[in-house]
Amino acid sequence: MDYSVSDPTDFSHTSIPQLSQLDTLVRCHICKDLLKIPVLTPCSHTFCSLCIREYLTREPKCPLCLNELRESSLRSEFLVSEIIESYRSVRDALLESLMKNQHNDNGESLIELTDDDNDDDLEIVGTNSREVNKDKNENSVGKITKPSTSSGVNSLLSSQRNKSNTKEQLAQCPICSGFYPIQALERTHLDECLTMQTLDANDNIKKRRPTPPIPQIKSPKSSSKPKRGAGTKDDVSHVDKYLSSFNTDQRRERLPKINFASMNLSQIKQKLMSLNLPTYGSRQNMITRYNHYEILWNSNFCDAIEPVDESELRRQLTSWEASHNPSNSNNSTNIISKMMRRANQGNSYQKLLADFKNDNFQRKSWIHMFRKDFKNLLKEAKRSIPRSPKTIDNVENQITAPENTEKA
Protein backbone atom coordinates (compact mmCIF):
# COMPACT_ATOMS: atom_id res chain seq x y z
CA MET A 1 0.00 0.00 0.00
CA ASP A 2 1.30 3.39 -0.86
CA TYR A 3 1.23 5.41 2.28
CA SER A 4 2.57 8.65 0.88
CA VAL A 5 -0.86 10.15 0.81
CA SER A 6 -1.37 13.04 -1.52
CA ASP A 7 -4.09 15.61 -1.21
CA PRO A 8 -4.96 19.01 -2.68
CA THR A 9 -3.54 20.94 0.24
CA ASP A 10 -0.08 19.81 -0.88
CA PHE A 11 -0.14 22.78 -3.21
CA SER A 12 -1.30 25.38 -0.75
CA HIS A 13 2.25 26.17 0.31
CA THR A 14 3.76 26.33 -3.15
CA SER A 15 4.22 29.32 -5.39
CA ILE A 16 0.93 28.56 -7.14
CA PRO A 17 -1.52 27.70 -4.36
CA GLN A 18 -4.38 27.86 -6.87
CA LEU A 19 -3.21 24.51 -8.17
CA SER A 20 -4.95 22.89 -5.23
CA GLN A 21 -8.22 23.72 -6.99
CA LEU A 22 -7.15 21.76 -10.02
CA ASP A 23 -5.98 18.98 -7.76
CA THR A 24 -9.34 18.89 -6.02
CA LEU A 25 -11.24 18.81 -9.28
CA VAL A 26 -9.43 15.79 -10.67
CA ARG A 27 -10.20 13.73 -7.60
CA CYS A 28 -12.99 11.23 -7.11
CA HIS A 29 -15.46 12.25 -4.44
CA ILE A 30 -15.73 8.73 -3.17
CA CYS A 31 -12.12 7.67 -2.69
CA LYS A 32 -10.64 11.20 -2.66
CA ASP A 33 -7.85 9.92 -4.85
CA LEU A 34 -6.99 11.08 -8.36
CA LEU A 35 -9.68 9.69 -10.65
CA LYS A 36 -8.94 6.23 -11.96
CA ILE A 37 -10.88 5.26 -15.08
CA PRO A 38 -13.24 8.20 -14.77
CA VAL A 39 -16.85 7.76 -15.83
CA LEU A 40 -19.50 10.38 -16.44
CA THR A 41 -23.02 10.17 -15.07
CA PRO A 42 -26.07 11.55 -16.90
CA CYS A 43 -26.13 14.29 -14.26
CA SER A 44 -22.62 15.31 -15.44
CA HIS A 45 -20.68 14.19 -12.42
CA THR A 46 -17.50 12.21 -12.62
CA PHE A 47 -16.31 9.36 -10.41
CA CYS A 48 -13.84 6.49 -10.57
CA SER A 49 -15.47 3.67 -12.44
CA LEU A 50 -14.89 1.20 -9.62
CA CYS A 51 -15.97 3.55 -6.85
CA ILE A 52 -19.27 4.52 -8.41
CA ARG A 53 -20.10 1.00 -9.57
CA GLU A 54 -19.56 -0.29 -6.08
CA TYR A 55 -21.64 2.49 -4.60
CA LEU A 56 -24.47 1.87 -7.05
CA THR A 57 -24.84 -1.68 -5.77
CA ARG A 58 -25.99 -0.07 -2.52
CA GLU A 59 -27.86 2.96 -3.65
CA PRO A 60 -29.01 3.72 -7.20
CA LYS A 61 -28.27 7.43 -6.87
CA CYS A 62 -25.51 9.85 -7.71
CA PRO A 63 -23.66 10.52 -4.44
CA LEU A 64 -23.29 14.17 -5.32
CA CYS A 65 -26.72 15.30 -6.49
CA LEU A 66 -28.77 12.26 -5.42
CA ASN A 67 -30.39 11.98 -8.83
CA GLU A 68 -31.37 8.52 -9.88
CA LEU A 69 -28.50 6.71 -11.53
CA ARG A 70 -28.08 3.31 -13.15
CA GLU A 71 -24.87 1.51 -13.81
CA SER A 72 -25.75 1.14 -17.47
CA SER A 73 -25.92 4.90 -17.95
CA LEU A 74 -22.29 5.49 -16.96
CA ARG A 75 -20.08 6.60 -19.82
CA SER A 76 -16.33 6.52 -19.83
CA GLU A 77 -14.38 9.70 -20.40
CA PHE A 78 -11.19 8.96 -22.26
CA LEU A 79 -10.07 12.55 -22.43
CA VAL A 80 -10.48 13.16 -18.72
CA SER A 81 -8.78 9.86 -18.09
CA GLU A 82 -5.69 10.84 -20.04
CA ILE A 83 -5.65 14.38 -18.68
CA ILE A 84 -5.54 12.94 -15.21
CA GLU A 85 -3.00 10.28 -16.07
CA SER A 86 -0.66 12.86 -17.52
CA TYR A 87 -1.26 15.03 -14.48
CA ARG A 88 -0.58 12.08 -12.21
CA SER A 89 2.69 11.38 -13.93
CA VAL A 90 3.98 14.91 -13.38
CA ARG A 91 2.33 15.74 -10.10
CA ASP A 92 5.28 14.88 -7.90
CA ALA A 93 7.75 16.69 -10.09
CA LEU A 94 5.44 19.64 -10.32
CA LEU A 95 5.00 19.82 -6.59
CA GLU A 96 8.70 19.47 -6.07
CA SER A 97 9.70 22.21 -8.46
CA LEU A 98 7.04 24.54 -7.11
CA MET A 99 8.35 23.98 -3.62
CA LYS A 100 11.87 24.70 -4.77
CA ASN A 101 10.69 27.76 -6.55
CA GLN A 102 9.29 29.16 -3.44
CA HIS A 103 12.55 28.68 -1.68
CA ASN A 104 14.49 30.52 -4.34
CA ASP A 105 12.18 33.34 -5.21
CA ASN A 106 8.52 33.49 -5.87
CA GLY A 107 6.80 33.41 -9.20
CA GLU A 108 9.30 34.47 -11.77
CA SER A 109 11.51 31.43 -11.73
CA LEU A 110 8.69 29.39 -13.13
CA ILE A 111 9.43 30.75 -16.55
CA GLU A 112 13.08 29.96 -16.21
CA LEU A 113 12.26 26.49 -15.20
CA THR A 114 10.24 25.88 -18.28
CA ASP A 115 13.16 27.03 -20.38
CA ASP A 116 15.74 25.02 -18.52
CA ASP A 117 14.11 21.67 -18.30
CA ASN A 118 12.89 21.63 -21.80
CA ASP A 119 12.84 17.92 -22.26
CA ASP A 120 11.86 16.46 -18.95
CA ASP A 121 9.31 18.77 -17.56
CA LEU A 122 7.48 19.78 -20.63
CA GLU A 123 4.34 18.16 -19.43
CA ILE A 124 4.47 20.37 -16.39
CA VAL A 125 4.23 23.37 -18.62
CA GLY A 126 1.20 21.87 -20.19
CA THR A 127 -0.40 21.44 -16.84
CA ASN A 128 0.60 24.88 -15.73
CA SER A 129 -0.85 26.54 -18.76
CA ARG A 130 -4.26 25.18 -17.89
CA GLU A 131 -3.94 26.59 -14.45
CA VAL A 132 -2.56 29.81 -15.76
CA ASN A 133 -5.70 30.47 -17.72
CA LYS A 134 -7.55 30.20 -14.49
CA ASP A 135 -5.09 32.64 -12.98
CA LYS A 136 -5.92 35.17 -15.61
CA ASN A 137 -9.49 35.19 -14.50
CA GLU A 138 -8.45 35.65 -10.96
CA ASN A 139 -6.09 38.48 -11.83
CA SER A 140 -3.39 37.04 -9.68
CA VAL A 141 -0.31 35.96 -11.59
CA GLY A 142 0.00 37.89 -14.77
CA LYS A 143 3.58 37.27 -15.74
CA ILE A 144 3.34 33.57 -16.33
CA THR A 145 0.65 33.80 -18.94
CA LYS A 146 2.93 34.67 -21.79
CA PRO A 147 4.89 31.47 -22.22
CA SER A 148 1.87 29.31 -21.68
CA THR A 149 0.51 29.12 -25.19
CA SER A 150 3.74 28.48 -26.99
CA SER A 151 5.02 25.95 -24.51
CA GLY A 152 1.67 24.23 -24.45
CA VAL A 153 2.05 23.57 -28.14
CA ASN A 154 5.64 22.62 -27.53
CA SER A 155 4.62 20.04 -25.05
CA LEU A 156 2.15 18.62 -27.49
CA LEU A 157 4.78 18.41 -30.19
CA SER A 158 7.50 17.03 -28.02
CA SER A 159 5.31 14.44 -26.46
CA GLN A 160 4.73 13.25 -29.98
CA ARG A 161 8.45 13.22 -30.47
CA ASN A 162 9.13 11.43 -27.25
CA LYS A 163 6.59 8.77 -27.80
CA SER A 164 7.90 5.32 -27.32
CA ASN A 165 6.51 2.55 -29.41
CA THR A 166 6.71 0.08 -26.61
CA LYS A 167 3.24 -0.37 -25.34
CA GLU A 168 4.06 -2.16 -22.15
CA GLN A 169 1.64 -4.25 -20.25
CA LEU A 170 1.03 -2.89 -16.80
CA ALA A 171 0.36 -4.90 -13.69
CA GLN A 172 -0.52 -3.85 -10.21
CA CYS A 173 2.04 -4.18 -7.46
CA PRO A 174 0.45 -6.14 -4.62
CA ILE A 175 2.26 -4.08 -2.02
CA CYS A 176 1.93 -0.44 -2.99
CA SER A 177 -0.89 -1.06 -5.51
CA GLY A 178 0.77 1.16 -8.09
CA PHE A 179 0.86 0.11 -11.73
CA TYR A 180 4.15 -0.82 -13.32
CA PRO A 181 5.30 -2.57 -16.46
CA ILE A 182 5.36 -6.27 -15.68
CA GLN A 183 9.05 -6.63 -16.34
CA ALA A 184 10.06 -3.74 -14.13
CA LEU A 185 7.72 -5.05 -11.50
CA GLU A 186 9.29 -8.48 -11.48
CA ARG A 187 12.86 -7.38 -11.79
CA THR A 188 13.23 -4.48 -9.44
CA HIS A 189 10.09 -2.95 -8.12
CA LEU A 190 8.88 -5.79 -5.89
CA ASP A 191 12.18 -5.93 -4.09
CA GLU A 192 12.37 -2.19 -3.67
CA CYS A 193 8.83 -2.03 -2.46
CA LEU A 194 9.32 -4.79 0.07
CA THR A 195 12.51 -3.42 1.50
CA MET A 196 11.12 0.07 1.66
CA GLN A 197 8.07 -1.15 3.49
CA THR A 198 10.01 -3.04 6.09
CA LEU A 199 12.55 -0.32 6.61
CA ASP A 200 9.81 2.18 7.11
CA ALA A 201 7.43 -0.16 8.83
CA ASN A 202 8.22 1.06 12.29
CA ASP A 203 8.43 4.77 11.84
CA ASN A 204 6.23 4.83 8.79
CA ILE A 205 3.18 6.08 10.54
CA LYS A 206 4.96 8.66 12.60
CA LYS A 207 6.68 9.96 9.57
CA ARG A 208 3.69 10.24 7.38
CA ARG A 209 1.43 11.91 9.84
CA PRO A 210 2.98 15.15 10.99
CA THR A 211 4.70 16.03 7.74
CA PRO A 212 2.93 14.14 5.03
CA PRO A 213 4.48 15.72 1.96
CA ILE A 214 8.00 14.85 3.06
CA PRO A 215 8.17 11.40 1.55
CA GLN A 216 7.60 13.06 -1.78
CA ILE A 217 10.00 15.91 -1.39
CA LYS A 218 12.86 14.14 0.17
CA SER A 219 13.55 12.11 -2.94
CA PRO A 220 14.46 14.73 -5.50
CA LYS A 221 16.68 12.38 -7.46
CA SER A 222 14.50 9.35 -7.30
CA SER A 223 11.68 11.08 -9.08
CA SER A 224 13.50 10.49 -12.30
CA LYS A 225 13.93 6.83 -11.53
CA PRO A 226 11.07 4.48 -12.27
CA LYS A 227 10.34 4.21 -8.61
CA ARG A 228 6.86 5.56 -8.26
CA GLY A 229 5.61 4.57 -11.63
CA ALA A 230 5.68 8.19 -12.68
CA GLY A 231 8.92 7.82 -14.51
CA THR A 232 7.93 4.70 -16.35
CA LYS A 233 4.64 6.10 -17.41
CA ASP A 234 6.28 9.11 -18.92
CA ASP A 235 7.31 6.94 -21.80
CA VAL A 236 3.71 6.44 -22.80
CA SER A 237 2.29 9.37 -24.62
CA HIS A 238 -1.07 10.25 -23.18
CA VAL A 239 -1.93 12.07 -26.36
CA ASP A 240 -1.36 8.94 -28.39
CA LYS A 241 -3.33 6.89 -25.98
CA TYR A 242 -6.25 9.21 -26.30
CA LEU A 243 -6.07 9.40 -30.06
CA SER A 244 -5.94 5.64 -30.41
CA SER A 245 -8.71 5.02 -27.94
CA PHE A 246 -11.15 4.09 -30.71
CA ASN A 247 -9.10 0.95 -31.07
CA THR A 248 -11.48 -1.35 -29.31
CA ASP A 249 -10.28 -4.84 -30.10
CA GLN A 250 -9.72 -5.43 -26.42
CA ARG A 251 -13.28 -4.65 -25.43
CA ARG A 252 -15.54 -7.43 -24.26
CA GLU A 253 -19.19 -7.92 -23.66
CA ARG A 254 -20.25 -6.54 -20.31
CA LEU A 255 -21.00 -9.08 -17.63
CA PRO A 256 -24.65 -9.10 -16.67
CA LYS A 257 -26.06 -8.78 -13.19
CA ILE A 258 -27.23 -12.18 -12.07
CA ASN A 259 -30.17 -12.97 -9.90
CA PHE A 260 -28.65 -15.66 -7.74
CA ALA A 261 -31.78 -16.24 -5.70
CA SER A 262 -33.17 -18.56 -8.35
CA MET A 263 -29.94 -20.50 -8.84
CA ASN A 264 -28.77 -23.55 -7.00
CA LEU A 265 -25.24 -24.10 -5.79
CA SER A 266 -23.99 -26.08 -8.76
CA GLN A 267 -25.34 -23.51 -11.19
CA ILE A 268 -23.48 -20.79 -9.34
CA LYS A 269 -20.33 -22.88 -9.43
CA GLN A 270 -20.74 -23.43 -13.13
CA LYS A 271 -21.13 -19.73 -13.70
CA LEU A 272 -17.96 -19.02 -11.73
CA MET A 273 -16.10 -21.77 -13.52
CA SER A 274 -17.06 -20.40 -16.90
CA LEU A 275 -15.23 -17.23 -15.89
CA ASN A 276 -12.26 -19.17 -14.50
CA LEU A 277 -13.05 -18.03 -11.00
CA PRO A 278 -12.40 -20.16 -7.92
CA THR A 279 -15.41 -21.96 -6.48
CA TYR A 280 -14.46 -22.41 -2.84
CA GLY A 281 -16.30 -20.86 0.04
CA SER A 282 -19.94 -20.64 0.95
CA ARG A 283 -22.76 -19.76 -1.42
CA GLN A 284 -22.67 -16.19 -0.15
CA ASN A 285 -18.91 -16.01 -0.69
CA MET A 286 -19.32 -17.10 -4.28
CA ILE A 287 -22.07 -14.60 -4.92
CA THR A 288 -20.00 -11.75 -3.51
CA ARG A 289 -17.09 -12.98 -5.58
CA TYR A 290 -19.11 -12.88 -8.79
CA ASN A 291 -20.60 -9.50 -7.96
CA HIS A 292 -17.24 -7.91 -7.36
CA TYR A 293 -15.77 -9.57 -10.42
CA GLU A 294 -18.62 -8.17 -12.44
CA ILE A 295 -17.74 -4.67 -11.21
CA LEU A 296 -14.06 -5.18 -11.99
CA TRP A 297 -14.84 -6.66 -15.40
CA ASN A 298 -17.28 -4.00 -16.52
CA SER A 299 -15.09 -1.22 -15.25
CA ASN A 300 -12.13 -2.71 -17.08
CA PHE A 301 -13.65 -3.79 -20.38
CA CYS A 302 -16.31 -1.12 -20.71
CA ASP A 303 -14.68 1.96 -19.22
CA ALA A 304 -10.91 1.65 -19.20
CA ILE A 305 -9.01 3.22 -22.03
CA GLU A 306 -6.53 0.38 -21.94
CA PRO A 307 -8.13 -2.75 -20.51
CA VAL A 308 -5.89 -5.18 -18.65
CA ASP A 309 -6.35 -8.87 -19.32
CA GLU A 310 -8.46 -11.30 -17.37
CA SER A 311 -5.66 -12.77 -15.30
CA GLU A 312 -4.92 -9.33 -13.88
CA LEU A 313 -8.60 -8.92 -13.05
CA ARG A 314 -8.57 -12.24 -11.24
CA ARG A 315 -5.55 -11.13 -9.29
CA GLN A 316 -7.33 -7.94 -8.28
CA LEU A 317 -10.31 -10.01 -7.24
CA THR A 318 -8.16 -12.24 -5.05
CA SER A 319 -6.51 -9.31 -3.38
CA TRP A 320 -9.90 -7.69 -2.84
CA GLU A 321 -11.27 -10.85 -1.30
CA ALA A 322 -8.27 -11.17 0.96
CA SER A 323 -8.65 -7.64 2.23
CA HIS A 324 -12.40 -7.98 2.76
CA ASN A 325 -12.26 -11.23 4.61
CA PRO A 326 -13.00 -10.40 8.25
CA SER A 327 -10.71 -13.14 9.52
CA ASN A 328 -7.92 -11.53 7.62
CA SER A 329 -8.02 -8.21 9.38
CA ASN A 330 -4.32 -8.08 10.06
CA ASN A 331 -2.44 -4.91 9.50
CA SER A 332 -0.88 -5.00 6.09
CA THR A 333 2.49 -3.91 7.33
CA ASN A 334 2.42 -6.87 9.63
CA ILE A 335 1.84 -9.20 6.75
CA ILE A 336 4.69 -7.67 4.86
CA SER A 337 7.06 -7.81 7.79
CA LYS A 338 6.07 -11.43 8.21
CA MET A 339 6.83 -12.04 4.58
CA MET A 340 10.19 -10.40 5.01
CA ARG A 341 10.96 -12.40 8.08
CA ARG A 342 10.08 -15.55 6.25
CA ALA A 343 12.29 -14.49 3.39
CA ASN A 344 15.17 -13.85 5.76
CA GLN A 345 14.54 -17.14 7.36
CA GLY A 346 14.65 -18.70 3.96
CA ASN A 347 18.11 -17.34 3.43
CA SER A 348 19.56 -18.45 6.72
CA TYR A 349 17.70 -21.71 6.42
CA GLN A 350 19.46 -22.41 3.18
CA LYS A 351 22.75 -21.30 4.63
CA LEU A 352 22.31 -23.67 7.52
CA LEU A 353 21.23 -26.46 5.25
CA ALA A 354 24.33 -26.03 3.14
CA ASP A 355 26.40 -26.86 6.19
CA PHE A 356 24.20 -29.73 7.13
CA LYS A 357 26.69 -32.43 6.25
CA ASN A 358 29.74 -30.56 7.51
CA ASP A 359 30.92 -30.21 11.02
CA ASN A 360 30.04 -26.54 10.78
CA PHE A 361 26.37 -27.34 11.01
CA GLN A 362 24.91 -25.12 13.68
CA ARG A 363 22.66 -27.40 15.57
CA LYS A 364 21.51 -24.79 18.05
CA SER A 365 20.33 -22.22 15.61
CA TRP A 366 18.67 -24.95 13.62
CA ILE A 367 16.72 -26.02 16.69
CA HIS A 368 15.96 -22.44 17.51
CA MET A 369 14.69 -21.68 14.05
CA PHE A 370 12.26 -24.56 13.92
CA ARG A 371 11.36 -24.63 17.57
CA LYS A 372 7.75 -23.82 16.86
CA ASP A 373 7.42 -26.51 14.24
CA PHE A 374 9.02 -29.01 16.53
CA LYS A 375 6.64 -28.16 19.29
CA ASN A 376 3.69 -28.53 16.99
CA LEU A 377 4.98 -31.88 15.77
CA LEU A 378 5.39 -32.98 19.35
CA LYS A 379 1.88 -31.98 20.23
CA GLU A 380 0.50 -33.83 17.27
CA ALA A 381 2.51 -36.89 18.06
CA LYS A 382 1.39 -36.85 21.66
CA ARG A 383 -2.19 -36.50 20.69
CA SER A 384 -1.98 -39.52 18.46
CA ILE A 385 -0.52 -41.65 21.22
CA PRO A 386 -3.21 -43.38 23.20
CA ARG A 387 -3.22 -42.61 26.92
CA SER A 388 -0.03 -44.03 28.29
CA PRO A 389 1.96 -43.78 31.52
CA LYS A 390 3.54 -40.44 32.24
CA THR A 391 7.01 -41.82 32.32
CA ILE A 392 7.04 -42.18 28.60
CA ASP A 393 6.15 -38.55 28.20
CA ASN A 394 9.06 -37.58 30.39
CA VAL A 395 11.48 -39.67 28.52
CA GLU A 396 10.16 -38.26 25.30
CA ASN A 397 10.66 -34.74 26.54
CA GLN A 398 14.25 -35.42 27.24
CA ILE A 399 14.93 -36.75 23.84
CA THR A 400 12.94 -34.24 21.92
CA ALA A 401 15.48 -31.73 20.82
CA PRO A 402 18.19 -33.99 19.42
CA GLU A 403 15.67 -36.41 18.02
CA ASN A 404 13.95 -33.72 16.10
CA THR A 405 17.04 -32.28 14.63
CA GLU A 406 17.67 -35.59 13.06
CA LYS A 407 14.16 -35.79 11.78
CA ALA A 408 14.43 -32.44 10.16
Add this chain to the structure above:
Amino acid sequence: MSKTAQKRLLKELQQLMKDSSTGIVAGPRSENDLFVWDCLIQGPPDTPYEGGIFNAILEFPKDYPLSPPKLTFTPSILHPNIYHNGEVCISILHSPGDDPNMYELAEERWSPVQSVEKILLSVMSMLSEPNVESGANVDACILWRDNRPEFELQVKRSILHSLGF
Protein backbone atom coordinates in the same frame (compact mmCIF):
# COMPACT_ATOMS: atom_id res chain seq x y z
CA MET B 1 -9.53 -4.31 6.02
CA SER B 2 -10.21 -2.47 2.88
CA LYS B 3 -7.59 -0.57 1.00
CA THR B 4 -10.03 2.03 -0.25
CA ALA B 5 -11.26 2.80 3.21
CA GLN B 6 -7.76 3.08 4.58
CA LYS B 7 -6.55 5.35 1.85
CA ARG B 8 -9.52 7.56 2.11
CA LEU B 9 -9.21 7.83 5.91
CA LEU B 10 -5.55 8.74 5.57
CA LYS B 11 -6.43 11.48 3.13
CA GLU B 12 -9.11 12.87 5.37
CA LEU B 13 -6.72 12.79 8.30
CA GLN B 14 -4.08 14.62 6.35
CA GLN B 15 -6.48 17.29 5.26
CA LEU B 16 -7.81 17.71 8.79
CA MET B 17 -4.29 18.10 10.12
CA LYS B 18 -3.38 20.72 7.56
CA ASP B 19 -6.33 22.97 7.87
CA SER B 20 -9.22 21.94 10.03
CA SER B 21 -12.10 24.14 10.95
CA THR B 22 -11.93 25.76 14.35
CA GLY B 23 -13.50 23.88 17.19
CA ILE B 24 -12.81 20.36 16.02
CA VAL B 25 -9.88 18.04 16.46
CA ALA B 26 -9.90 14.45 15.24
CA GLY B 27 -7.47 11.65 14.62
CA PRO B 28 -7.09 7.88 14.90
CA ARG B 29 -6.93 6.57 18.42
CA SER B 30 -3.94 4.36 17.69
CA GLU B 31 -1.55 4.09 14.80
CA ASN B 32 -2.46 0.48 14.19
CA ASP B 33 -6.13 1.05 13.67
CA LEU B 34 -7.33 3.76 11.36
CA PHE B 35 -10.95 2.79 11.87
CA VAL B 36 -11.42 4.26 15.34
CA TRP B 37 -10.94 7.97 15.80
CA ASP B 38 -10.99 10.16 18.85
CA CYS B 39 -12.55 13.57 18.37
CA LEU B 40 -12.74 16.69 20.46
CA ILE B 41 -15.58 19.05 19.76
CA GLN B 42 -15.82 22.53 21.17
CA GLY B 43 -19.19 23.70 22.43
CA PRO B 44 -20.39 26.39 20.01
CA PRO B 45 -20.50 29.95 21.40
CA ASP B 46 -23.84 31.50 22.40
CA THR B 47 -25.28 28.13 23.34
CA PRO B 48 -25.54 26.36 26.69
CA TYR B 49 -22.65 24.22 25.49
CA GLU B 50 -20.27 27.19 25.21
CA GLY B 51 -17.03 26.60 27.02
CA GLY B 52 -17.33 22.84 26.97
CA ILE B 53 -14.96 20.43 25.27
CA PHE B 54 -16.67 17.19 24.34
CA ASN B 55 -14.96 13.92 23.63
CA ALA B 56 -16.42 11.62 21.01
CA ILE B 57 -15.46 8.40 19.26
CA LEU B 58 -15.89 7.89 15.55
CA GLU B 59 -16.09 4.27 14.44
CA PHE B 60 -15.75 3.64 10.72
CA PRO B 61 -17.18 0.60 8.99
CA LYS B 62 -14.88 -1.48 6.80
CA ASP B 63 -16.73 -0.35 3.71
CA TYR B 64 -16.29 3.33 4.49
CA PRO B 65 -17.05 5.67 2.70
CA LEU B 66 -19.94 3.66 1.26
CA SER B 67 -21.46 3.40 4.72
CA PRO B 68 -21.38 6.17 7.34
CA PRO B 69 -19.33 6.02 10.54
CA LYS B 70 -20.86 5.94 14.00
CA LEU B 71 -20.34 8.82 16.41
CA THR B 72 -20.59 8.38 20.17
CA PHE B 73 -19.99 10.97 22.85
CA THR B 74 -17.97 9.67 25.79
CA PRO B 75 -19.28 10.51 28.27
CA SER B 76 -22.73 11.18 26.89
CA ILE B 77 -24.03 14.73 27.04
CA LEU B 78 -27.49 16.05 27.69
CA HIS B 79 -28.96 16.87 24.30
CA PRO B 80 -32.26 16.10 22.56
CA ASN B 81 -30.48 14.31 19.69
CA ILE B 82 -28.00 12.27 21.70
CA TYR B 83 -29.01 8.92 23.18
CA HIS B 84 -28.30 8.09 26.79
CA ASN B 85 -25.38 5.91 25.67
CA GLY B 86 -23.83 8.86 23.88
CA GLU B 87 -24.73 7.80 20.36
CA VAL B 88 -25.48 10.73 18.08
CA CYS B 89 -28.61 10.69 15.97
CA ILE B 90 -28.35 13.07 13.04
CA SER B 91 -29.29 12.63 9.44
CA ILE B 92 -25.75 12.91 8.05
CA LEU B 93 -24.86 9.71 9.92
CA HIS B 94 -27.74 7.73 8.43
CA SER B 95 -27.25 5.91 5.18
CA PRO B 96 -29.89 6.82 2.61
CA GLY B 97 -31.35 3.32 2.69
CA ASP B 98 -32.66 3.27 6.23
CA ASP B 99 -34.79 6.03 7.62
CA PRO B 100 -35.83 5.10 11.14
CA ASN B 101 -37.67 8.36 11.66
CA MET B 102 -39.20 8.66 8.20
CA TYR B 103 -38.77 12.38 7.77
CA GLU B 104 -35.14 12.97 7.01
CA LEU B 105 -34.44 14.63 3.71
CA ALA B 106 -32.40 12.52 1.34
CA GLU B 107 -29.96 15.32 0.70
CA GLU B 108 -29.09 15.54 4.38
CA ARG B 109 -28.18 11.89 4.63
CA TRP B 110 -24.86 10.15 4.35
CA SER B 111 -23.25 9.84 0.97
CA PRO B 112 -19.62 9.14 0.17
CA VAL B 113 -19.06 12.78 -0.67
CA GLN B 114 -19.48 13.66 3.00
CA SER B 115 -16.44 13.61 5.26
CA VAL B 116 -15.31 13.51 8.85
CA GLU B 117 -15.01 17.27 8.88
CA LYS B 118 -18.56 17.71 7.62
CA ILE B 119 -19.86 15.28 10.22
CA LEU B 120 -18.19 17.13 13.07
CA LEU B 121 -19.38 20.47 11.76
CA SER B 122 -22.95 19.20 11.58
CA VAL B 123 -22.59 17.94 15.11
CA MET B 124 -21.55 21.41 16.18
CA SER B 125 -24.57 22.92 14.50
CA MET B 126 -26.70 20.21 16.06
CA LEU B 127 -25.42 21.36 19.46
CA SER B 128 -26.53 24.90 18.75
CA GLU B 129 -29.84 23.94 17.16
CA PRO B 130 -31.35 20.76 18.59
CA ASN B 131 -33.97 19.07 16.46
CA VAL B 132 -36.64 18.08 18.97
CA GLU B 133 -38.82 16.54 16.28
CA SER B 134 -36.50 13.59 15.88
CA GLY B 135 -35.49 13.32 19.49
CA ALA B 136 -33.20 10.60 20.67
CA ASN B 137 -33.37 11.53 24.32
CA VAL B 138 -37.03 12.16 25.07
CA ASP B 139 -36.39 13.56 28.55
CA ALA B 140 -33.98 16.08 27.14
CA CYS B 141 -36.51 16.98 24.44
CA ILE B 142 -39.23 17.69 26.95
CA LEU B 143 -36.88 19.63 29.18
CA TRP B 144 -35.62 21.66 26.25
CA ARG B 145 -39.12 22.45 25.05
CA ASP B 146 -40.85 23.13 28.36
CA ASN B 147 -38.20 24.36 30.73
CA ARG B 148 -35.32 25.89 28.82
CA PRO B 149 -33.61 27.55 31.83
CA GLU B 150 -33.49 24.24 33.69
CA PHE B 151 -32.13 22.51 30.58
CA GLU B 152 -29.40 25.11 30.24
CA LEU B 153 -28.60 24.90 33.90
CA GLN B 154 -28.18 21.13 33.75
CA VAL B 155 -25.97 21.38 30.67
CA LYS B 156 -23.80 24.04 32.30
CA ARG B 157 -23.49 21.98 35.41
CA SER B 158 -22.37 18.88 33.56
CA ILE B 159 -19.85 20.93 31.57
CA LEU B 160 -18.34 22.32 34.75
CA HIS B 161 -18.32 18.82 36.14
CA SER B 162 -16.54 17.47 33.06
CA LEU B 163 -13.95 20.23 33.36
CA GLY B 164 -13.22 19.20 36.93
CA PHE B 165 -15.03 21.89 38.92
